Amino acid sequence: MAVPIKAGIEKVPGGLMLVPMLVGAVVHTAAPGSGEFFGSFTGALYTGLPAILAVFYVCLGSTLDVKATPYIAKKGGVLLGTKVVFALVVGIVLGRLLGESPVSGGAFAGLSTLAVVAALNDTNGGLYMSLMAQFGRKRDVGAYSVMSLESGPFLTMVTLGVAGLSAFPWQTLVGAILPLVLGMLLGNLDPEMRRFLAPAVPALVPFLGLSLGLTLNLTAVWEAGLLGAGLGLFVVLVGGAVLLLADKASGGDGIAGLAAATTAGNAAVVPSIVAAANPVYAPAVEYATVLVASSVVVTSILCPLITVFWARRILKQPSAADGVGDATAVGDGPSSAPHHVAGANREAAAQHDGP
Numbered sequence: 001m002a003v004p005i006k007a008g009i010e011k012v013p014g015g016l017m018l019v020p021m022l023v024g025a026v027v028h029t030a031a032p033g034s035g036e037f038f039g040s041f042t043g044a045l046y047t048g049l050p051a052i053l054a055v056f057y058v059c060l061g062s063t064l065d066v067k068a069t070p071y072i073a074k075k076g077g078v079l080l081g082t083k084v085v086f087a088l089v090v091g092i093v094l095g096r097l098l099g100e101s102p103v104s105g106g107a108f109a110g111l112s113t114l115a116v117v118a119a120l121n122d123t124n125g126g127l128y129m130s131l132m133a134q135f136g137r138k139r140d141v142g143a144y145s146v147m148s149l150e151s152g153p154f155l156t157m158v159t160l161g162v163a164g165l166s167a168f169p170w171q172t173l174v175g176a177i178l179p180l181v182l183g184m185l186l187g188n189l190d191p192e193m194r195r196f197l198a199p200a201v202p203a204l205v206p207f208l209g210l211s212l213g214l215t216l217n218l219t220a221v222w223e224a225g226l227l228g229a230g231l232g233l234f235v236v237l238v239g240g241a242v243l244l245l246a247d248k249a250s251g252g253d254g255i256a257g258l259a260a261a262t263t264a265g266n267a268a269v270v271p272s273i274v275a276a277a278n279p280v281y282a283p284a285v286e287y288a289t290v291l292v293a294s295s296v297v298v299t300s301i302l303c304p305l306i307t308v309f310w311a312r313r314i315l316k317q318p319s320a321a322d323g324v325g326d327a328t329a330v331g332d333g334p335s336s337a338p339h340h341v342a343g344a345n346r347e348a349a350a351q352h353d354g355p
Contacts, residue, residue, distance in 0.1 A: 016205045017205050
């Protein structure tokens, strides 16, 4: 008898990343010494996150096509640039207020510049592409090929350095982006390599989640609570407003901008990579990881709802309450609005659960 494990996991927003991460956190909390006890390949899961990430970014890079059309380059460039600049502005403000260390007490205990910048700098590509596909906007789906350049710790490291916080050696910055560049080189030189490497991207996501979870203690998850939800609200509401304005200023209608106002599942691994590169951020890692993971869930739920609401307003479609179920797309075809939110989350998890 078949057990629908994958289908069940994908019902959770970002589930392919978050569910294994929760499993790993439970194991680490209940038996923190289990990695050393078993050793060998099992123990390697506790310490092998950098190696898994390196492979992940090579495979992800192979999917990025440098021969983007002008529209795709423009749309993707606007959204990518806006996210980077917004994260930079927020990083500079928080850097002046908090420095590298997390808040030590009060309602904002655990909040850090690292957590906020990591949550802002990486878009949930699967959710974005699913939302655009649901509205029949094939060209906007392709814009994520440019936005994928934000994946990984590189931009977060650059942002923290530009914000006046502890910077990173140039070798570390190059090393952070080199696997992605290598993947892009392989995928663009040889289409067969792209077809060979691309399917590994979704398959590696659960292993990233599990390995990351094996470094977390669930007491920190409990303590994050409302603060993690607040970070997600900030990303989807404030970040979404900025992206909407940028999209409209560049000739769009704001739908793609709102669809990009999310945090990618694999952004949860960024704090640990940053701290490994510069130990001054080590005190912020555990809370930052939990806060970013919370932002992944919150943005995955709210972003489709807000995007659908805005699209209906822009496309001047009656609401579902009026008995009309279709939100006709501007461009390539129709989509079914009542099933849009659930479908977007399922497809996001299935297509590109991480970046």
